[in-house]
Amino acid sequence: MMTDKFKFEMTPETANVEPQIRLRVRDDEYCLAIVEEDLAEALLLLGDREWLGTLTIRLKRPLVGSGMFAGCCTNSLLVEVDARTVSLSVILDYPVTFSYSRLEFSRYLRRAMKELSKARRSKS
Structure with a gap:
């Protein structure tokens, strides 16, 4: 996979009390609604300093690619956890x-x- 080193921004959103992740690549911005249970599970796993591995964060609505990936449907974000770094991979x-x-x-x-x-x- 290609690593994009362009400027990005990640901010929590609470529109309709649903977690969203906003990714900015070059001039494009992607706002992805994610499954809250996966967010909580990722936080729990990351809290264990000994845990290394891969996890997925499911998207509430599939992301359909365009261009070379037209028709490609992404249902989750892939998160690879190392001792000091986390890599989040997605097909935009x-x-x-x-x-x-x-x-x-x-x-x-x-x-x-x-x-x-x-x-x-x-x-409430």
Whole structure:
């Protein structure tokens, strides 16, 4: 897979109290709704410093590729966890891999879960 080193942004969203991940590649922005249970599981696994491996975060709505990958349907994000880094791979218009520090990615997931919890409490 090709590694894209362009600028990106990842922010938690709570539209309709559903977790979303926003990925920015070059001038394109992709907002992907993800399954909350997978978000919680990823956070739990990343909390164990001894755990290394691969996990998937399912998308609520499939992402259909375009260009060379027209018709290719992506149902999940692939997350590869090493001792200090996390790589998130997805097929957008082409295969893209985002790399983060394990700590940075864990903080992002924790913040996303807090935002979801806060949004649910305010709706009640």
